[in-house]
Every structure is written in structure tokens, then in C-alpha cells.
């Protein structure tokens with residue numbers, strides 16, 4: 001498959017490469033733990049999702065194993081449908097790790113995404129919900145989804161506007177679905193070094209969730225997927241239940 005990396009055509013990792021991934025992962029976990037402690041939260045409840053991007057099965061497997069050894073709640077997240085096939089690699093197949101889809105969706109990839117992901121983070125427009133629902137129906141599957149919200153106002157980012165009025169119609173549509181279950185909200189924080197702006201965007205997701213809960217029920221929308229390598233502390237402090245980390249574990253993104 002185009003763009004696909006398999007363990008057969010990528011070299012095994014040497015000890016130094018493995019150690020580097022594990023060291024970086026331990027740094028990430030220490031950051032999560034300290035932020036959780038500051039916020040009076042139990043870090044064990046926070047899912048550490050590995051954003052696997054263009055990483056090789058070997059790299060992903062090392063990180064998964066280390067997270068499992070440390071007793072963490074984990075998931076792997078793909079952001080490109082073209083990379084899904086990578087997870088059928090012998091190093092990654094049947095490892096029992098929940099698989100999520102975190103990237104911008106195209107309706108013509110909905111079938112692959114439904115087959116792959118038990119949680120889709122990125123329902124960012126109504127036609128995506130329709131495509132996922134149709135594919136879930138055809139595959140006779142039920143899937144959890146998150147509604148993606150654009151909390152930063154950055155035009156490059158997808159998602160519904162961060163108001164209850166903007167999100168209510170898609171939430172109601174998903175609540176009525178036989179196949180898709182809305183379990184929370186997802187956002188990508190403001191892309192800036194201005195901590196106040198990042199906190200406003202991530203805290204805004206939690207506030208929006210609280211408003212929707214008051215409207216629809218206290219046991220709705222339990223998941224908040226927010227926080228990446230650069231802003232995971234703020235996200236944990238603001239209530240993230242899933243943090244999505246890539247570069248802080250695997251190093252700078254391959255081109």
C-alpha cells in the first residue's frame with residue numbers, strides 16, 4: 001500500500017533507539033503525572049494515546065510495550081487513513097490496544113476508519129457523521145465518536161464552533177444514531193506559545209462539555225480528547241481524559 005511502512009522493510013531498532021523512545025515516554029508520563037497531581041486528578045485515569053503518524057511498527061511497538069509495563073491506560077491513534085494498514089503488521093496486529101482515528105476525515109475513507117477505529121475523535125462536520133453511520137451500518141458495527149470542536153478559531157482547524165448552539169444539532173443527531181455513540185468532545189489547542197490562549201481553548205472545551213451535560217445529562221460526554229506534546233500539562237489541568245502525544249515520544253515528525 002502506498003506510503004505504508006511495514007516491519008519487513010524497515011530496520012529493527014537498536015538498543016539506543018529503543019532506549020530513546022522509552023526515555024522520552026517516561027518524560028511524557030512524568031509531565032502527565034505532575035499535572036494530574038496539581039489538578040488533584042488520578043493520572044491512571046488519563047488515556048495516553050500514541051499519535052503514530054508515519055512511525056514504523058517497530059517504534060510504535062516499543063512505546064506500546066513500555067506503556068503497558070507501566071500500567072497505563074493507552075490507545076493508538078492514526079490521523080491518516082492511508083496509515084491504517086500499518087496496524088495489521090505482525091508487530092502490531094492483535095495487541096489488544098484500542099485503536100482510534102484522530103485525523104481529518106474524508107467521506108470516501110469512512111469504511112476504512114470504521115473498520116479500524118473503535119473511537120473516532122474527529123467528527124467535524126455533519127456529512128462525516130452520515131458517512132460513518134452508513135459504513136458502520138454496512139459493517140454491522142457500533143462505534144464511539146467524539147465531536148471535534150474548533151476552540152482556537154484558527155481557520156486551518158476543523159470542527160464545530162465552540163458554542164452549545166453549534167454543537168447541539170450534531171450531538172442530537174449522534175444521540176439518535178443506532179450505530180454511533182457520542183462519548184465526548186475533541187479539540188486541537190491554539191497553536192501558540194501564549195499559555196493563556198492555549199488554556200482558554202482547552203478550558204473552553206471543558207466548559208462547553210459542562211454546558212452540554214447540564215442540557216443532556218450528567219453521564220453524557222465523559223471523554224475530553226485534548227492536549228498534545230506541547231500542551232499536555234494544560235490539557236490535564238483542564239480535564240483531559242485522553243492526551244494525544246506523538247513528537248514528544250517519537251521525536252520530531254518525519255517529513
Ligand SMILES: *Cc1c(COP(=O)(O)O)cnc(C)c1O
Nearest residue numbers: 051079102228229244245246247
Ligand atoms: C499528530 C497529532 C497529534 C500529536 O501531535 P504531537 O504534537 O506530535 O504530539 C495529536 N493530535 C492530532 C489530531 C494529530 O494529528
